Amino acid sequence: MWLIKMAWKNMWRNRSRTTITMAAIFFAVILSVIASSLKEGIFGNLVKNVVSFYTGYIQVHKKGFWDEQTLDNSFKSSPETEQLILDNKNVVMVASRLESFALASSVNITKGCLVAGIDPRKENMITSLEKKVIRGSYLKDTDYAVLLSQGLAERLKLTANDTVILIGQGYRGATAAGKYLVKGIVKFGSPDLNNRTLFMPLATAQNFYSADGMITSYVLSLNKTSHLQDIRSLLDGALGQAFEVMTWEEMIPEVKQHIQTDSSNMKYVQGILYLLICFGIFGTLLMMMVERRFEMGMLVSIGMKKSMLIVLLLYESVFTVFVGCLLGIIASIPLVYYLNRHPIRIGGETAKAYERFGFEAIFPASTEVWIFAYQGMVVLVIGLLLSLYPVYKVIRLDPVTAMKR
Amino acid sequence: MNTVIDAHNVSKVYNKETIPVYAVNNVHLHIERGEFTALVGPSGSGKTTLLNLIGGLDKPDNGSVFINELDITKLSTNELIDFRLKNIGFVFQSFNLIPVLTAKENVEFIMLLQHIKKSVRDARVQQLFRQIEMSDKMDARPAQLSGGQQQRVAVARALASRPKFVLADEPTANLDSKSAFNLLDIMAKLNKEEHITFLFSTHDQRVIERARRVITLVDGRIVSDTAAVSTRHEKADV
Secondary structure, eight states: OHHHHHHHHHHTTTHHHHHHHHHHHHHHHHHHHHHHHHHHHHHHHHHHHHHHHTTOSEEEEETTTTTSOSGGGOEEOOHHHHHHHHTSTTEEEEEEEEEEEEEEEOSSOEEEEEEEEEOHHHHHHHHOGGGGEEEEOOOOTTOOEEEEEHHHHHHHTOOTTOEEEEEEEOGGGOEEEEEEEEEEEEOOSSHHHHHHEEEEEHHHHHHHTTOTTEESEEEEEESOOTTHHHHHHHHHHHHOTTEEEEEHHHHSHHHHHHHHHHHHHHHHHHHHHHHHHHHHHHHHHHHHHHHTHHHHHHHHHTTOOHHHHHHHHHHHHHHHHHHHHHHHHHHHHHHHHHHHHSOEEOOHHHHHHHHHTTOOOEEOOOOOHHHHHHHHHHHHHHHHHHTHHHHHHHHTOOHHHHTOO | OOEEEEEEEEEEEEOSSSSOEEEEEEEEEEEETTOEEEEEOSTTSSHHHHHHHHTTSSOOSEEEEEETTEEGGGSOHHHHHHHHHHHEEEEOSSOOSOTTSOHHHHHHHHHHHTTOOHHHHHHHHHHHHHHTTOGGGTTOOGGGSOHHHHHHHHHHHHHHTOOSEEEEESTTTTSOHHHHHHHHHHHHHHHHHHOOEEEEEEOOHHHHHHOSEEEEEETTEEEEETTHHHHHHHHHHO
């Protein structure tokens, strides 16, 4: 205990130096936490944007559907299966879809499109489809009508209240044909979705494809999106071999790849930040060892074991780094929460570019607890590693040489 | 057993690879309990090196140093640290004290290293501060004390673990006359009343005059040991 008291007193023997070191650590932790929170927040927002376009965080299909997306790989919708999925505490809602392809025609133009039979109410809760309606109105369960994506509508030269003719191949080779009212036009940020998607109520789609009661996927709405792989494993176990459970990372791997690339770049920035912390702490340790060389020689001369002297110096370093870290974390909490509630808004052309893709032009900060803990730990570990320098110097300390002036 | 320090044929050589310099050259030294000995000589004569060898801070290139019949040149570095803690008190020329601790805590420090219990520590600290006549300064930090007071606290610390002897390297070098005499008085009183053995290096005439035995070193060799006989007479009186 007396050693801890002595370390504490030693820490404050040069108040300015200790304060400067703590301040360096304090600001480094704040910067590091904010950088990480923004990175996680931006990526989280990106995923939320992309996922809410269409895929959702998790989908359940019949085994093999993702590799061969045909109606032959559809399955019978059943309340039991839905209940099995809903039994997972993290699943808030399940929306059924029947997806296939068809040719869409207006008077003189025909174009291939993706037909998505949806549950309008649930779909809206998962992908906010109603908000994407730019003309006309949103679908109802009982409608015998469709929503056209903006690009497709322009190509077909159709608008709300016009009629579109669909022709395609139905379930088990049956011919699928129908004439539908265009109830509304929806706009997607993703050019791919915007140019080729058509929505209709699930029952209408099942009727069109002669696939009564059949669906191709369940789209899941989740409570927490942070442990996707765990949720996926649980669902896999619950649903058995007949189904495939896929996360957005598997369905749209290019987004994950983009995040990984950006994360790597961010690591360089954080690396520089950590390097600055290293120099700050090391400079203090270096000065401390020079200033207290005589004293350390004297302490060993009068009988203080080197191991005890090492523990004393370690206490001093750990206290300094720990206090700096703790204060940094405490101070970063309100800042990160502020940036979460009041995200950085991008303006100008960049904002327009974001909005063109259907993204909100904001940089929110993530408030995940692990970010604070992780950054604090990293700086603490840096401090501890650098504390090995005084340890090394004490091990090599020769009291006679140390006390020479 | 009255012999405290027994150095046999001790040598310390620097620059062995190029031009060897004998800091201490074939020195024989025998010091008995209760002696008050000054090691004198000009700068570079080897006083501090000899004290370092006797104190186990340095190892001789040749010869042996026996403290209470134990050859300390055979001890490992860690054993030497422990040996110094329990057997030798040190007073250095300056910067003896730990600046963040009070005078009392500085003296107590040695006993904390020895895991001595609090009641014993407190009693010993009180006694030592009475002996150095600084009971009113126990809670002062080193920076609040004069150079002479700091050296007196250093003497108290050196005595805290009840060592076999005290080694003092130029203890009065940075002190004014009054402080130097004060310190010498205290050291002499402790020597006389408690038979504490003091061996100190100095080139300060005031200190030499107070010593009962004066050993003169020149170029690492003992050239005179003036008061060997009188010291024995005085010890017989005690």
